[in-house]
Amino acid sequence: MKIVVLGLSLSSSWGNGHATTFRALLSAFAARGHDILFLERNVPWYAAHRDLDAPDYCRLAFYDDLPGLDAWRAEIAAADAVIVGSYVPDGIAIGHYALDHAQGVTAFYDIDTPVTLTALREGRCDYLTAELIAGYDLYCSFTGGPTLDLLEREYGSPMARALYCSVDIDAYRPMPVEKRWDLTYLGTYSPDRQPTLEALLIDPARRMPEKRFAVAGPQYPDDIDWPANVERIDHLPPADHAAFYSASRYTLNVTRADMIAAGWSPSVRLFEAAACGTPILSDIWPGIDELLRPGSEILLAKGSDDIVAWLAEDASAVGAAARERILTGHSAACRAAELERYLEEAQDAAGRCAVAAE
Template sequence: MKLVVLGLSLSSSWGNGHATTFRALLKAFAARGHDILFLERDVPWYRNSRDMPEPGFCRLEYYSDLADLDRFEADIVAADAVMVGSYVPEGVAVARYVQDRAEGVTSFYDIDTPVTLAKLERGDFEYLSPEVIPGYDVYFSFTGGPTLDRLEQQYGSPAARPLYCSVDATAYRPLDVPKKWDLSYLGTYSPDRQPTLERLLIEPARARPDLRFVVAGPQYPDDIDWPANVERIEHCPPADHAEFYSASRFTLNVTRADMIAAGWSPSVRIFEACACGTPIISDIWNGIETVLEPGREIILAKTADDVLAALASDADTLGHAARERVLAEHTAEHRAAELEAHLQEALTEPMLATA
């Protein structure tokens, strides 16, 4: 299969979770014998921080603006499938460009589904509009559950399918390194996540100055009052993620408000930490129990006291169980097989309709 992907970024993981998601998925998809072209908008903030400028599993090309996509028009026309990702600059115009030209299956991969739907409800059509949704043959959603019905019934998607994030188990695995921190958090600053981070990491850090904490990620405001036992790392590149998680006794998962409201939205960080054998303390949302079993494979917390109690539990047993679950269900190989099956289904449906 020839697949063309127009995504936010493959080359740079700075300030986004899309790059690692695409890398794991497309590397596994290529390993299944498929040919991939990834088209990335050339923007300075990613151009200046590319940590994978030459992926070995696909062809990566850059375009400067919508008109520059004409250089790849023949690739888009000839592809068996074309996928457009969420947060692609001028995404609505890109959708129309692809839908007008592609002769194969067209799909949208939403790695931000609850945020996308909240934006649509506000009339914010930054990268997707209601008018272009029915023009995509398949809407791949980072979120499962009732949201899939909403995409089909309210927005007219011909086929909404779950495509959760996943993990490259060859890159994310337990490493034999000293434990530096009792609790870590890896994530870019987000205003709607910050209150939870305050409650589930900063408050426990203040209560237990004898424990060690770390927050890794860019864009945190200078006015945050970090306790002395909270280390700050401005950017932790994917190549260092396995070591970061392996050096953590526990790690924290904090979910954006729109994703909590929608439920069924596991972050890529959940799968990455589990693959490293690092136990997770998480905020609570509907559907999390379908991904990991609370109390056995993940600890759910509402308060700082919940976190402090979790930090006193058996990390090794929890981490081992979580790793086994993720390796059995949520690797990039699992997700690539799902993507292939859904695309093949969409490719054969028009043939069946005309038979």
């Protein structure tokens, strides 16, 4: 297939998980023989923090505004599939542009589905509308479970399918480094995640001054009272993720409130940490047990007491089991095969509709 992707960012992982998600998925998709053009809005905050200029698995090009897409209009029209991502600037206008000019399958890849649906209900989503959901041939969702039925039943999506985040198992693997920290967390600051981070990392750090902790990620407010045994890393580029996880006895998975409510919403960090063989301590949400088995592949924590108890144990076997699960079910290669299958299914459905209309 020839596909065009209009996504938030491929060039910069600064402050977003979209870039690493797209990098893993599209690299594996290209390995299946497909041709990919990624079109990224040229914005100053990503331009100042680019850590991928020339991917070897796709063409990466930038456009400055909506009229700038006309330079790629012929490519969009000729593509077998055009995929628009969530949080793309002017995403509603971009979506209509794709629907107006694409002659192949049109798809939306939502890496933020619960957040998207909350914003739609509250009338404040600036990258998607109910009309666009019904217009796209395929809705690939970061969230599975009952949300897929809701997208089809209430919003009129012709085809909603789970396309969870995944991981490049060549980039994310156990590294031969010393264990520097007992518990770490990698993630951009989010107000609705912060109370869980306080309960599951900061409070245990205060209770266990002899242990070592680290929080990596940008945009944390200056007024957070970090304990002395919590190391802060403002930005950790993807090239350093595997070493970071491998240097951690445990790592923490913290989920946004909307995604806990929807369930079935694993973050890309969950898969990346597991691929490195690092035992994961996670908050609890519906569907997590369908991705990794609690107790043997992932450890669930209700509060700081659970964290304190686990940090006194050796859970290396849990990390090893999680890595095996990722290799067999959640690698980028697995996800690319799913995307290929969904696009072919959407092509077949569109062909049947065209025949019926004649």
